[in-house]
Amino acid sequence: MAGNWKMYKTPAETNAYFEAFVPLTRDSGHADIVICPPFPALATAVAAAEGTAIQVGAQNLYWGREGAFTGEVSGPMLKAAGCSHVIVGHSERRQFFGEGDAEVARKAVAALDAGLTPIVCVGEKLDDREAGRTESVLMTQIAGALGAMSAAQFAALVVAYEPVWAIGTGRTATPQMAAEAHAIIRRECQRLFGDEAARLRILYGGSVKPENTPALMAQQDIDGVLVGGASLDPQSFAAIVNY
DSSP: OEEEOOSOOOHHHHHHHHHHHHHHTTTOTTSOEEEEOOGGGHHHHHHHHTTSSEEEEESOOBSSSSSSOTTOOBHHHHHHTTOOEEEESOHHHHHHHOOOHHHHHHHHHHHHHTTOEEEEEEOOOHHHHHTTOHHHHHHHHHHHHHTTSOHHHHHTOEEEEOOGGGSSSSOOOOHHHHHHHHHHHHHHHHHHHGGGGGGOOEEEOSSOOTTTHHHHHTSTTOOEEEESGGGGSHHHHHHHHTO
16 A cells, blocks of 8 residues: 655645554555655654554656766665665656656566665556556557566566556546456566566556555456556555454
């Protein structure tokens, strides 16, 4: 159960969030919990999560270990800061910053090399879905982002399906629509990596709320959720975690 805070919350707001969230999830041993704050709040989140089962992830990384890349952050830096996960290829990175599958692949490998678990995001736009291209888009993104990996690398990552038309729009894929997309992703991963695909965790992201989480989580191929706006409120995200 992962929360993506996007570009919200200062360090002080992060500390207040954890003060409210930790007691609500202290006994939530049924799932891994990951919170992904913006870069300036990572240190605060790591300190606030100490002694709990909550893990902290970043929202992006650069594929180089170090160098003259002004404004970028590397995997080893995130690992040293206390992160366990990092989101790679989120639809907003693809849409607003021009990231493509090749760049997503390089970032995912860089995360793995740094000892981080990449949450690799895939998903179709509205015109793709309306034109019946959902399957082809997902297959292309999976092959482009993961296809060159070894089986060992694949075994160490998480995939998140986030239909772009449902990100921050209030529109949500029905549980059946989400399950069908997750099944496509698992089949493509099985083609590439064989039986290891059965162990892949595939998260659903797209206007996830406490009200729709139980129906989503009841689907066979939905193994968790990647939550945006609803993760910004500790009570709301705790309700999702404890669905």
